[in-house]
Amino acid sequence: MATARTIRSSEPSSRKASPDIRPSARPELHVMSGGKDTDRDGSGASRFTRFIAWASSRRAPAIRVVIAVVILVSTLLCALVLRTQMIQNSFDSSRLEASISSLTQDVQDDQAKLNQLQASLPQKATDMGMIPQQGSVSIDLKGYKSNGERK
Structure with missing residues (x-):
């Protein structure tokens, strides 16, 4: 760089700078009061303002910082939404399992009641005066004639 300055300084000064080229x-x-990590009032407000001033003085890094913050916040929100959905699904699953177990218990109770009623059926039939069937009975309808066919 030193040689570049000597070359420029040795050029004639009669040459005018073009209006397009600006230094x-x-x-x-800026003078900042206080220590590095301490605030006078104990709040993080001045840290935040210093950060904003630092980020705004450098355009390209500020964009990178904003992009990084947006990515971090969106990642946290996605994780929160997914976790909430997983908890909701777990709650629904446990509620359905409880409902299934209740219905299974009801079916078993009804089956036990049906078995008890079937077991008491012969006694109830006897109490009503019915008698059990003795042997098998068969009816042969081959020789049957209706009332209209008898003569």
Whole structure:
């Protein structure tokens, strides 16, 4: 770089700078009071304002910081939504399992009641005066004639 300056300084000064070329702006320095990590009032407000001032003084890194913050926040929100959905599904599943077990118990109770009623059926029939069937009975309808056919 030193040789470049000597070459430029040795050029004739009669040459005028073009209006398109402007000297680059120098960064401004600011005096900051207080320590690095401490605030006078104990809040993070001045840290935040210092961060914003730092980010706004550098355009390209500020965009990167914003993009990184957006990605982090969206990742956290997606994780929260997925976790909430998983908990909801788990709650629904446990509720359905409880309902299935209740219905299974009801079916078993009804089956036990039916078996008890079937077991008491012969006694009830006897109490009503019915008698059990003795042997098998068969009816032969081959020789049957209706009332209209008898003569």
